[in-house]
Amino acid sequence: MSKRHASKHKIDRRLGENIWGRPKSSVNRRSYGPGQHGQRRKSKVSDFGIQLRAKQKLKGYYGDVTEKQFKRTYQEAASMKGDTGQNLIGLLEQRLDMVVYRAKFAPTVFSARQIVSHGHIFVNGVKCNIASRRVRPGDVISLGKKAKEMALIAEALTLPEREVPDYVAQDGTDKVTFVRVPTLDEVPYPVKMEPNLVVEFYSR
The missing domain is CATH 1.10.1050.10 (Ribosomal protein S4/S9, N-terminal domain)
Incomplete structure (x- = not known):
């Protein structure tokens, strides 16, 4: 990682x-x-x-x-x-950490990567700790038993600033299916x- x-x-x-x-x-x-030169006038x-x-x-x-x-x-x-x-x-968008983020299992992309690397995510019922793994259409991504009790994940599921996109189908609060590879507009x-x-x- x-x-x-x-x-x-x-x-x-x-x-x-x-x-x-x-x-x-x-x-x-x-x-x-950021930094001491952050407020300088920007050149072309x-x-x-x-x-x-x-x-x-x-x-x-x-x-x-x-x-x-x-x-x-x-x-x-x-x-x-x-x-x-x-x-x-x-x-x-097919990266496993991004699908975890899109599913609202994590509040940020960075925490999604951490959740995957710590072994809290299962792909088609098999534990996976590789954040860059390519998810295929039809793959089912689910939370592990311990992850369901984590405050971080509970917080992420209630975040108002983003919704789960159409290409990630929800099955309850702990499981999603990656439906299709999205286009830029989606x-x-x-x-x-x-x-x-x-x-x-x-x-x-």
């Missing part, structure tokens, strides 16, 4: 957007970047800078995955038939994501 060394709220502030739509995000209080951003920012935003949203892992996912998306940007989103991002710019970044 990749380790996040910086505060997740610094990702928000660096990008200047509340990318997870969380009410506790520091962007809601301070829209400028180049095309490369715009593409880089789009990549950082998408990578950050999915739990700030490592560059190596993210690029490998892009390369897989590029080798598939169809639109590379749509393929990239589909592959990222993914409930709180901010605008531009996978086409990510494709341009890697295609340079």
